[in-house]
Amino acid sequence: MKIHTKLLSALSSLALLVGSAGIHASEQKPNIILIVADDLGYADVGFNGSKDIITPNIDDLAKSGTSFSDAYVAHPFCGPSRAALMTGRYPHKIGSQFNLPTRGSNVGVPTDAKFISKLLNENNYFTGALGKWHLGDAPKYHPNQRGFDEYYGFLGGGHNYFPDQYQAQYKKQKAQGLKNIFEYLTPLEHNGKKVKETEYITDALSREAVNFVDKAADKKNPFFLYLAYNAPHVPLQAKDEDMAMFPNIKNKDRKTYAGMVYAVDRGVGKLVETLKKNNQYDNTLIVFMSDNGGKLSKGANNFPLKAGKGSTQEGGFRVPMLFHWPKHVPAGKRFSHPVSALDLYPTFAALAGAKVEENQHLDGTDMWPAFIKNENPHKDEPIYALRHRKGYSDAAIRLNQWKALKVNQQPWQLFNIENDISEKHDVSKSNKALLTDMVREMEKWSWDNQQPKWFHETAEGANWRLDAMPRFDKTFKTTK
Amino acid sequence: MKIHTKLLSALSSLALLVGSAGIHASEQKPNIILIVADDLGYADVGFNGSKDIITPNIDDLAKSGTSFSDAYVAHPFCGPSRAALMTGRYPHKIGSQFNLPTRGSNVGVPTDAKFISKLLNENNYFTGALGKWHLGDAPKYHPNQRGFDEYYGFLGGGHNYFPDQYQAQYKKQKAQGLKNIFEYLTPLEHNGKKVKETEYITDALSREAVNFVDKAADKKNPFFLYLAYNAPHVPLQAKDEDMAMFPNIKNKDRKTYAGMVYAVDRGVGKLVETLKKNNQYDNTLIVFMSDNGGKLSKGANNFPLKAGKGSTQEGGFRVPMLFHWPKHVPAGKRFSHPVSALDLYPTFAALAGAKVEENQHLDGTDMWPAFIKNENPHKDEPIYALRHRKGYSDAAIRLNQWKALKVNQQPWQLFNIENDISEKHDVSKSNKALLTDMVREMEKWSWDNQQPKWFHETAEGANWRLDAMPRFDKTFKTTK
């Protein structure tokens, strides 16, 4: 009887294989391009109403696609936000809630958290990552080990923009025999091999994106491109010609920042051209977004959101975002329900027909069905932000029209964020039971958070232990 | 060649299957029923000499079976004690030494600790759990995921008893839109689906036990039933008719408690009837016990044991227990050697012919051979209790006739517990080397304890870290 079962099982597998091959041939899987700008402010793209910076190419995508008013990333700063993009997990669930050590390390985002690139790659996608990595620079955390067929960029958390400049600095320190040279100065690489870049970095990454699409278009497989610009992250370094586009901006930082964004926009334009040239434009989902809020002290603008990068106020983790896919994504729409960057993993997987294993827990939801129907993909389901500071934590909970906020060791506040986008009117006093209930829900969520696997600086880790962090007793306290 | 191998392997599997089926047919495996009362005191059953509470059906089992004078649970309170019953591990070895978070969570008893239900289920037992779970309420910790074919009950740490009452309270809070409603009020469930219960909970669980046995008797497989009454745990809520059985009890709490125990006894009676009706009585091992000592402030009585629930004094973790199995368990006997609830896992496994994998460490011992011969199954082998408090721990070591006790930050004491059941005469001064040796042995044992994976309350976890717990240096200190 055992034999029969096995034979039957083998036969039905065969049938399935034939069957599914047939199905796959008939249903064309979309290419997916995820473009992530670095520290780009909510108000720093045309489609979100920027009054000084112009982003014509990005705006074109927004006009023929859908932009999002309430798109949240999973963390208000870079490393954890990107870890969440790649893994579909809140960074706190995988010990990745801090940026990787500034001075280098041998740690990285845990390999038992499967990257979306790996999943898509296993499902026949040709995959590429370009630009900033910041998810681990030891060999086992390399992009090529995490599902990317192609990688061109720099493994650290940022980079200087002008090759002539940084290459000279690097050479000098290397000559002194130093092993630890600031990662913003190190040579770029292609699939693990150092390359000598010559272009302004943003343009270099756009060039590589174009090359990737040219190459990908030749294959019969669909492709996934993760284009991670480091712009407009510091150092503020723009090309003169790009700054010259903004004669009316007087502030030096803002002018430079604007030029950096403009270079990104130029790259997006070239990428779109290339898609069209290769007949891939109609079959490609483009997602454009920022990894976290803009840094106000470094040229960014998050208006009308409060605060910026690093904060659990809206300016910290609500970001500009758009979807573009002709005939699939509604054209010229603004989606105003809350969505999370954590949703991208399951959404991409579903669009690609890639099965997520049952035991692979994901924190987001496939937003596509609700998105298409213009419904709230997170109805009655909270979206969290949690940022650990020295001895305490800031937190936020977005639930339907509500936003609960804990910031700077003050008591929890509550805002009707749909009516009060700038978090001005605390309505906690008249909604005590609701607020308490929201905080309880986040407290429940917190129990399987993991201790951080690293810290930005060694001293931060020492303080974490000295302060007996995470002090969730303080974070989730709703009574005096 | 690979195919040949598979065919051969399939054929030999088939042979094995036929062979083993033959064996199983000839050796009848017993059904096993484990009945656990909640917070039931040592002195609150007739067979342990209760003078006010009557438990005629339970006493009948004791009379035709064997009761235990020195049965210890693995922890003096609920969650960890139950985790130990299910896993055969000291809760400290699997990070389960605290009750699950009161306000809910997404954690539970680690899935790499295989439940006895899973092992029996894999060995062809039809398995059911009824009543209180308290081992994790996230999907992956659900009884149906842990080896139980059937589950009817409530996943939290307790429940209110009268449906009319609690359902009204639940409905009211639900209407306010709250997500976090006290678990004692939530609807019961059957295999993950909410049900609308109508009976007094103890009677409802007894009804389901009867139904389970009726259903199980139809199958050719043996069954394992884990019947986890929440009675007589608080809230103290008894039926009037049950309280009316105790006209001589004047204290309101004690009277209610007595009525609650009486309802449990009634259920045991119905269960026994059903076993007889289905011709399963002779082939069923029944174990009746409490999960920890009675709570003195809530109507219980542990006489002659000192203290109660939560303590490492005898009243905390020595419990009423009986075994019943016609022709296998000696009738009308009192077993006076120490046994541990940790022994049940390996004992059940052995009776069921279920092989425990070599790398699955269990902390108890198959007590059956010693039990049958009326010998000490733990001769020269210590039984421990360890209860963490704020900044320190209480502990106990039972070894042969000795009981070493550490309580309330006082120095270790030693009792000849066979002669001094009430822990009145500390003989540590005249047995210093022995006491030191016993404490050393427990210190050795402690080295592979795991950090708790959760705490009862968030603040308890913060304090644990602030106090640098476990402070085993203090716990195992035997010198001044």
Next chain:
Amino acid sequence: MKIHTKLLSALSSLALLVGSAGIHASEQKPNIILIVADDLGYADVGFNGSKDIITPNIDDLAKSGTSFSDAYVAHPFCGPSRAALMTGRYPHKIGSQFNLPTRGSNVGVPTDAKFISKLLNENNYFTGALGKWHLGDAPKYHPNQRGFDEYYGFLGGGHNYFPDQYQAQYKKQKAQGLKNIFEYLTPLEHNGKKVKETEYITDALSREAVNFVDKAADKKNPFFLYLAYNAPHVPLQAKDEDMAMFPNIKNKDRKTYAGMVYAVDRGVGKLVETLKKNNQYDNTLIVFMSDNGGKLSKGANNFPLKAGKGSTQEGGFRVPMLFHWPKHVPAGKRFSHPVSALDLYPTFAALAGAKVEENQHLDGTDMWPAFIKNENPHKDEPIYALRHRKGYSDAAIRLNQWKALKVNQQPWQLFNIENDISEKHDVSKSNKALLTDMVREMEKWSWDNQQPKWFHETAEGANWRLDAMPRFDKTFKTTK
């Protein structure tokens, strides 16, 4: 198609198997003998210039082999150093950076770190361990579980030397019914079975080494012998006849210590004789070394190195070492490049043709190619020492000619250790950038260190937590 692939794969495996069998048959794998003395000082062997202690047999090996001037162990005390020898990992990477609990425990070197013995055993080596274990005494950590076919010795961290003496003490405590008897007094064992030893322990171990080689020589497989003498570790107990060899040594401790070393040397002589007798001398790589620096207060001499056992100064972890293998190891040479005990694992593996799995990270390097060419196997690659103390850590970095040192909470110092073996001239002031760079490199290395899985004493673990160790912020601080 699936089937075709499998058949092809099976066929090519077969081809590979035939092919590789052929290769193995033609290349003879060497026997490997690793002799480790315990707490033997740098200056306490003739080949390192001892002026009072004579070690004629060991010196003979040095003369016809190569001795090492700059051999470092991975930790300046015993347990972690041995864990590193067996696993090829810095002890900090596997939570083994403390000695096992003095009073016994159920913990040991993690089983997911594969011992070199296991690897060699899997590659057809006949394997034996003799003497001190100190890597875990619970069953799953037993030598026979870690790849050793044969084991004769004692599982703890040391042992008394005269059977008549310690057996009497043991018997007395046993009679008192104690379970926890000092491990230096317990009976020796052979493959898990207690034996009644009658000889002075060093001689007993030498006898067993001879027996092992006699037995191994009968097999067609190569052998690996790990001969772990506990001499000259305390207690200082030597045979009168051995002490009599040193009439000119007046200091009692030194005289006893000298006698103990002399007994080791006698054992080495007998072992060499036995190899010759069995025609194995020419095909055996002998490594002789100490597990850490000598303990100055207990008779040892590390001249010209500073300090001793436990220190990150050179006397703590630079040890006497020699290689001997006729026609393979250069005869009569002194190798003066730095090497690490961590190199032995990959070197032995390579010599044995044993493949280390790709995901099995090793911290050392196969030193053989560089050793043969008299080149630095660690050119530009640092060798570390890190010793945790109460609330702070001592550290050391050996890189090319440099030695960076952090000791006793003093600022980092830098020595040109090639010119300044005694660490007298701190040149940090004139090499600030270099020193900072070296420390940064070690800080990077530290990020994936694991928390200790045990401590020498329970209180040490409590202090570790109270002090929020490891305070790497302090350890790797290079500014004021």
